Amino acid sequence: MKKTLIAGVVSLMGTTAMADGIGVSMALFDDNFLTVLRNGIQSHADANGISVQIEDAQNDVAKQLDQINNFIASGVDAIVVNPVDTSATQAMTDAAAAAGVPLVYVNRQPVNLDTLPDNQAFVASNEVDSGTLETIEVCRLLAEMGKTEAAAYVIMGELSNQAAVQRTKDIHDVIDGGKCAVKLTIIDEQTSNWRRDEAQNLMTNWLSTGTPFDAVIANNDESAIGAIQALKAAGVDMASVVVGGVDATQDALVAMQAGELDVTVFQNAAAQGSGALDAAVKLSKGEAVDRAVWVPFELVTPANIGDYLAKN
Amino acid sequence: MPVAQATHGLGGLKDDPTKKSKPQELNVLIALIVIVAAFELVGRVFLGDSFLFNTRDNVDAIFNTARLQIIILQVSIVGIIALGVTQVIITGGIDLSSGSVVGATAMVTMSFAQTALVNGQPNPKAIFGDWAMDLPVLAPVLVGLGCGLFAGLINGALVAYTRIPPFIATLGMMVTARGFSRWWSNGNPISFPTESYGAIGKGMMPVLIFVALAVLFHLVLTQTKYGRHCYAIGSNEQAARMSGINVDRHKVLVFVIAGGLAALAAIVLSSKNLTAQAGMGVMYELDAIAMAVIGGVSLQGGRGSILGTVLGALIFGVIISGFTFLKLDAYYQEMVKGAIIVGAVVLDQWRQRGRSRG
Numbered sequence: 001m002k003k004t005l006i007a008g009v010v011s012l013m014g015t016t017a018m019a020d021g022i023g024v025s026m027a028l029f030d031d032n033f034l035t036v037l038r039n040g041i042q043s044h045a046d047a048n049g050i051s052v053q054i055e056d057a058q059n060d061v062a063k064q065l066d067q068i069n070n071f072i073a074s075g076v077d078a079i080v081v082n083p084v085d086t087s088a089t090q091a092m093t094d095a096a097a098a099a100g101v102p103l104v105y106v107n108r109q110p111v112n113l114d115t116l117p118d119n120q121a122f123v124a125s126n127e128v129d130s131g132t133l134e135t136i137e138v139c140r141l142l143a144e145m146g147k148t149e150a151a152a153y154v155i156m157g158e159l160s161n162q163a164a165v166q167r168t169k170d171i172h173d174v175i176d177g178g179k180c181a182v183k184l185t186i187i188d189e190q191t192s193n194w195r196r197d198e199a200q201n202l203m204t205n206w207l208s209t210g211t212p213f214d215a216v217i218a219n220n221d222e223s224a225i226g227a228i229q230a231l232k233a234a235g236v237d238m239a240s241v242v243v244g245g246v247d248a249t250q251d252a253l254v255a256m257q258a259g260e261l262d263v264t265v266f267q268n269a270a271a272q273g274s275g276a277l278d279a280a281v282k283l284s285k286g287e288a289v290d291r292a293v294w295v296p297f298e299l300v301t302p303a304n305i306g307d308y309l310a311k312n
Numbered sequence: 313m314p315v316a317q318a319t320h321g322l323g324g325l326k327d328d329p330t331k332k333s334k335p336q337e338l339n340v341l342i343a344l345i346v347i348v349a350a351f352e353l354v355g356r357v358f359l360g361d362s363f364l365f366n367t368r369d370n371v372d373a374i375f376n377t378a379r380l381q382i383i384i385l386q387v388s389i390v391g392i393i394a395l396g397v398t399q400v401i402i403t404g405g406i407d408l409s410s411g412s413v414v415g416a417t418a419m420v421t422m423s424f425a426q427t428a429l430v431n432g433q434p435n436p437k438a439i440f441g442d443w444a445m446d447l448p449v450l451a452p453v454l455v456g457l458g459c460g461l462f463a464g465l466i467n468g469a470l471v472a473y474t475r476i477p478p479f480i481a482t483l484g485m486m487v488t489a490r491g492f493s494r495w496w497s498n499g500n501p502i503s504f505p506t507e508s509y510g511a512i513g514k515g516m517m518p519v520l521i522f523v524a525l526a527v528l529f530h531l532v533l534t535q536t537k538y539g540r541h542c543y544a545i546g547s548n549e550q551a552a553r554m555s556g557i558n559v560d561r562h563k564v565l566v567f568v569i570a571g572g573l574a575a576l577a578a579i580v581l582s583s584k585n586l587t588a589q590a591g592m593g594v595m596y597e598l599d600a601i602a603m604a605v606i607g608g609v610s611l612q613g614g615r616g617s618i619l620g621t622v623l624g625a626l627i628f629g630v631i632i633s634g635f636t637f638l639k640l641d642a643y644y645q646e647m648v649k650g651a652i653i654v655g656a657v658v659l660d661q662w663r664q665r666g667r668s669r670g
Binding site: 029030031032035156159188189190191195196197200201202204205206207208209210225226229233234249250251254257258309 | 368371431494498581585633636637
């Protein structure tokens with residue numbers, strides 16, 4: 001009953017507001033990163049005179065599928081989807097394919113990426129790069145400090161999250177693949193659920209073991225900052241520890257300016273948004289687009305931090 | 313056993329809660345010691361390292377003080393919430409909103425605690441204009457407390473005067489307050505507070521605040537009329553009403569205090585982390601309830617104590633630190649934690665039953 005009601009309301013909105021153009025279904029409006037991505041889509045559309053309608057799926061898989069079906073019913077040229085659940089994309093692909101409407105997934109990798117039909121594509125940054133860039137730079141800094149062997153703690157994000165799993169795997173791949181400039185051993189790896197407070201407690205617990213270490217490699221900046229706060233509280237000299245994160249958030253850049261955070265990686269949300277829109281427009285004109293379009297991750301260090309201060 | 317307890321508490325204004333709950337806390341203390349001993353034993357056998365004692369040659373101490381500190385530091389903030397939750401549960405209610413109230417309060421408080429210049433640049437996370445920058449530390453603290461007290465007032469008024477179950481009233485607040493904290497800055501984190509605000513949660517300050525509040529509310533619950541009324545209402549609301557207690561007003565007061573404590577926790581948390589985020593405090597309400605329940609606070613109401621909850625919080629802290637000490641795989645930790653929560657309560661029930669038989 002509730003579902004049909006929502007579908008009814010959404011379809012009403014869909015049919016009145018939309019004749020042609022691109023329909024966009026975002027997983028969630030109130031997420032910081034996704035907001036930057038959404039603004040990227042909107043401003044790119046405004047600049048190029050493309051009409052877009054952006055809907056909020058409010059993290060509801062069923063609602064998102066309803067939105068897609070409503071976009072199809074109202075005859076959009078193409079659809080951009082930021083999937084709520086990456087394992088629920090087959091139904092969306094099927095619905096768009098049956099109607100012959102091009103569809104582009106953005107930021108989150110659909111489970112059926114390898115079997116996407118020709119008029120569907122995926123635009124994102126490759127998480128293989130984020131953790132790899134981060135770890136290689138941490139290794140380089142350790143070598144620069146004159147070390148040949150080093151020990152590191154790893155702070156993981158939410159264990160159920162694909163990015164957290166991949167970024168952690170990247171760290172191991174760099175070490176095992178001999179791409180690390182020093183002989184790096186991982187003392188322990190635990191989760192902070194992406195959160196600063198949990199990372200702070202975790203780091204303090206690690207400090208209480210007294211095991212010597214040279215680096216902290218975190219899956220995201222918030223966790224790296226939590227670790228930094230714990231290290232500072234314990235009186236550890238920040239110059240003696242290499243700390244790495246991912247995201248290049250404002251807080252992280254400030255920590256980097258203060259000489260506490262050594263490495264972070266910038267994921268270009270706005271470029272993903274505009275890239276997805278470009279792909280959707282191309283597909284709607286019948287042009288070919290690569291199945292996976294990768295927007296590169298960018299390494300941020302004190303040397304190039306100036307380029308990123310205004311980006312996130 | 314619960315029946316005996318209830319009849320014991322009938323009209324039980326003369327009933328001394330301290331006398332009744334003493335053995336209860338002894339159980340929790342034993343559980344705490346058993347868990348610590350288990351970590352110590354497993355550590356010695358499998359890692360060749362001690363959980364509690366100092367094993368470093370370069371440090372001159374008997375105990376591993378760093379670990380003892382983090383055990384209590386990491387539960388202090390949720391512990392502050394648990395102090396309020398304990399009072400609500402003893403009075404026969406439940407508060408599901410505290411985690412969300414923490415999130416909402418942190419967002420509002422931090423907006424008034426920001427500093428104008430960060431590394432010589434304007435604050436990149438500024439919420440309000442210059443007028444809200446570099447305010448004296450009292451301003452954000454009072455605003456934050458106001459937030460929590462207000463949320464508690466709504467909770468209490470809903471429970472006392474509309475007579476909807478506390479589970480539903482505080483569930484509503486839980487969802488609303490979380491929505492509010494997302495709306496406040498459109499999901500953006502709020503960071504870079506003034507130095508004086510950052511001092512509130514610095515170092516071992518959270519522990520100090522937690523312990524001071526625990527002592528305060530231990531005295532309040534055991535020595536004052538307010539405390540006796542909490543137990544009386546939780547044991548038998550009807551009887552309490554008959555004996556002339558203004559039950560409705562008391563319930564409002566209990567929820568207001570719980571809201572205020574959640575706000576204090578939010579202030580300490582945002583100060584300690586130097587940031588406020590919309591997702592802060594998620595699941596804190598359940599951790600706080602778990603601490604109270606492990607500490608022997610009965611969800612039926614009328615039974616439990618602040619001391620028990622503090623011990624429950626310590627068990628939580630020991631478990632978290634113990635996992636890191638053993639380098640237990642992160643994928644197993646929550647499963648084990650859940651099992652320990654249930655195990656601690658089951659053990660307590662057995663001991664209680666054994667005593668009432670024997």
